[in-house]
Amino acid sequence: MSRIAATFARLQAAQRTALMPYLMIGFPHRTSVLDLVPALEAAGADLFELGMPFSDPLADGATIQRAAQIALQNGVRLPDCIETVATLRARGVQAPLLLMGYYNPVLRYGLERACTALASAGGDGWIIPDVPPEEAGALAAAAQAQGLDLIMFVAPTTPDERIKQVVGDGERVYLLCINYRRDRQARPTLGRVGWVSGTRTQPHHFAAGGWLWHQHSGARCRSGAARQWCHCRQCPAEPYRAVAARPDR
Numbered sequence: 001m002s003r004i005a006a007t008f009a010r011l012q013a014a015q016r017t018a019l020m021p022y023l024m025i026g027f028p029h030r031t032s033v034l035d036l037v038p039a040l041e042a043a044g045a046d047l048f049e050l051g052m053p054f055s056d057p058l059a060d061g062a063t064i065q066r067a068a069q070i071a072l073q074n075g076v077r078l079p080d081c082i083e084t085v086a087t088l089r090a091r092g093v094q095a096p097l098l099l100m101g102y103y104n105p106v107l108r109y110g111l112e113r114a115c116t117a118l119a120s121a122g123g124d125g126w127i128i129p130d131v132p133p134e135e136a137g138a139l140a141a142a143a144q145a146q147g148l149d150l151i152m153f154v155a156p157t158t159p160d161e162r163i164k165q166v167v168g169d170g171e172r173v174y175l176l177c178i179n180y181r182r183d184r185q186a187r188p189t190l191g192r193v194g195w196v197s198g199t200r201t202q203p204h205h206f207a208a209g210g211w212l213w214h215q216h217s218g219a220r221c222r223s224g225a226a227r228q229w230c231h232c233r234q235c236p237a238e239p240y241r242a243v244a245a246r247p248d249r
Helices: 003-013 032-043 060-073 076-088 101-108 111-121 137-145 158-165 189-197 238-244
Strands: 016-025 050-051 097-100 123-128 149-155 174-177 204-208 226-232
Touching: 003 016, 003 076, 003 123, 003 204, 016 032, 016 060, 032 050, 050 060, 050 076, 050 204, 076 101, 076 111, 101 111, 111 137, 174 226
Parallel strands: 016 050, 016 226, 050 097, 097 123, 123 149, 149 174, 174 204, 204 226
Antiparallel strands: none
């Protein structure tokens, strides 16, 4: 069982929603994540999205754009991100670690080479927002060969037929569900995925947008849910312990 699957199984048994912090590697300082991840894990964080800085982050707002620019100025590139994962494992971090960023650096590095390196470092997968299902085949195959997960996206405006395409046969499917349209009108994306996926193998879901999705169970679909939490401000590490440990998460 993968670390992600084991984490969601543990959380389901405890009837808990996961906390999945987002941290930009290289922000605010080159090695800040090496201190922040262990502190957050000790405070109760369950999984981690580790941002890979990129010069043209199309899917991100001003806050993450700024963090990425600072990380790039600090000299952080894809090999440094993979090395960060390896260092975190060497320091005893047990939580799933996923690299989140854009396709160009991974493609240029080489898909098989990148997946082999990430798996060897102890990473658990990729979250790549600018790779649609139609173009994800090569990366998905390279990731699967190394036991990594490729997290796909579902938005409030995603048609039901496309959700079926993304979910596929439901075998080890993890989705990042965007909860808001740009105009901030919410739709129940997570519930729609469970309804559309029907009786197929139940997928787990990552929830983005800052909203808390509680454990969800129904006749056809049982879902693990994670609340995404983002750190992209220059603050000392200590306040994160209080945020991660909040009883209402």
